[in-house]
Amino acid sequence: MTTTEAAAQSLSIGEVAERTGLSVHTLRFYEREGLLVGPVRRTSGGRRRYTAADVEWLLICVKLRESGMPLADLKHFAALVRGGPGNEAERLRLLDAHRQRVDAQIQALEECRSLITWKVGVYAEHLARGEADGLWDPTA
Amino acid sequence: MTTTEAAAQSLSIGEVAERTGLSVHTLRFYEREGLLVGPVRRTSGGRRRYTAADVEWLLICVKLRESGMPLADLKHFAALVRGGPGNEAERLRLLDAHRQRVDAQIQALEECRSLITWKVGVYAEHLARGEADGLWDPTA
DNA sequence: CTACGATCTGGAGCGAGGTCTAGATCAAGT
DNA sequence: ACTTGATCTAGACCTCGCTCCAGATCGTAG
Structure with missing residues (x-):
C-alpha cells in the first residue's frame, strides 16, 4: 500500500x-x-x-x-x-427545533411537488392533443 | 370601500x-x-x-x-x-427536471430527519439516566 | 391646497456560504 | 538532489437572492 x-x-x-x-x-x-x-x-x-x-x-x-x-x-x-457533558438539554432543544424546520420543509416540498405534478400533467395533455390546439392560459 | x-x-x-x-x-x-x-x-x-x-x-x-x-x-x-404555445415540450422538461430535484431533496430531508430523531433519542436517554453519567462520545 | 403615505427609478449594499489565488512548504517517488 | 503534487496561510473574490437608499412623483384624504 x-x-x-x-x-x-x-x-x-x-x-x-x-x-x-x-x-x-x-x-x-x-x-x-x-x-x-x-x-x-x-x-x-x-x-x-x-x-x-x-x-x-x-x-x-x-x-x-x-x-x-x-x-x-x-x-x-x-x-x-x-x-x-452537562448541556445535553440544550443540544436536544437545538436539534428538536431543527427537526421541526425539516418537517415544515418536507411538507412545503410535498406541496410544491403536487403543483409541479399537476402542471406536468397539463403540459403532457397539451402535447398529447397536439401542440397547436390554440388554448392559451398564461398560468398553465 | x-x-x-x-x-x-x-x-x-x-x-x-x-x-x-x-x-x-x-x-x-x-x-x-x-x-x-x-x-x-x-x-x-x-x-x-x-x-x-x-x-x-x-x-x-x-x-x-x-x-x-x-x-x-x-x-x-x-x-x-x-x-x-409551441414549446410545451421544453416546459415539460424543465418542470420534470425540477420535480426530480424536489424528490431528491425530500428524500435527503427524510434521511436527515431520521438522523436527527436518532440523535434526539440519544440525548433524551442521557438526560433520563442523569446528566453526569460520564459517557463521553463526541459524535453523540 | 396641503399633507402624507405609497410608489417610482437607478444603483449601492448586504449576508450566507463558500471558492479561489499567491506564494511558500512539505513529502514521496526516481 | 530533483520533480511533482498535496497542503499550508491570509486574504480577496464570487454568486445568489434579495434589501435598502436617495430623491422625485403620485394620489387621496382632509
Whole structure:
C-alpha cells in the first residue's frame, strides 16, 4: 500500500474531502469558523491529520447542512459538544427545533411537488392533443 | 370601500406584496430580472397595476422558489411561457427536471430527519439516566 | 391646497456560504 | 538532489437572492 500504516488512523485533508464530499477549501473554512468539535491535529510539518471522529462529525455536519441548518446553528451545536457533558438539554432543544424546520420543509416540498405534478400533467395533455390546439392560459 | 372599483380588477404593488408574501422590493426585482410573463401595466402616473393572472403567476413563482428552483430557471420558464404555445415540450422538461430535484431533496430531508430523531433519542436517554453519567462520545 | 403615505427609478449594499489565488512548504517517488 | 503534487496561510473574490437608499412623483384624504 502506498499510504503508511498511520493513514489507517488519520487522514489527510484530501482524503477527508473525498469521504465527506466537502472541498478542501470548505474543510479549512469550517475549521476557521469553529464548526469542528476539537482542534485538528497536525503533523510535524503542519499538515492536518483528521481522526475517524473528526470525519464522523463532519458527516453529521454535512447532513445537517443538507437539511438547511445555518452555519451559525452548526457552530453553536459544535460549541455545545465541545463544552462536554452537562448541556445535553440544550443540544436536544437545538436539534428538536431543527427537526421541526425539516418537517415544515418536507411538507412545503410535498406541496410544491403536487403543483409541479399537476402542471406536468397539463403540459403532457397539451402535447398529447397536439401542440397547436390554440388554448392559451398564461398560468398553465 | 376605500379602494376604487378598479381595484377589484388590478392591484397595486403593495397589495400584490401582501397576497404573495413577497416584498415590494422583490416584486420590482423580479420584474427587472424578467421573471414575469408579461410586462406589468401602469397607471397614467407610472404606478404598476397587477392583474389576477400576474398574481397567479407570482404565486407559482413563490412555490417554485420555495422548492429551490434557481431564479435563472424561473426566468427560463417565464421566457418559455412568454413565448406562447409551441414549446410545451421544453416546459415539460424543465418542470420534470425540477420535480426530480424536489424528490431528491425530500428524500435527503427524510434521511436527515431520521438522523436527527436518532440523535434526539440519544440525548433524551442521557438526560433520563442523569446528566453526569460520564459517557463521553463526541459524535453523540 | 396641503399633507402624507405609497410608489417610482437607478444603483449601492448586504449576508450566507463558500471558492479561489499567491506564494511558500512539505513529502514521496526516481 | 530533483520533480511533482498535496497542503499550508491570509486574504480577496464570487454568486445568489434579495434589501435598502436617495430623491422625485403620485394620489387621496382632509
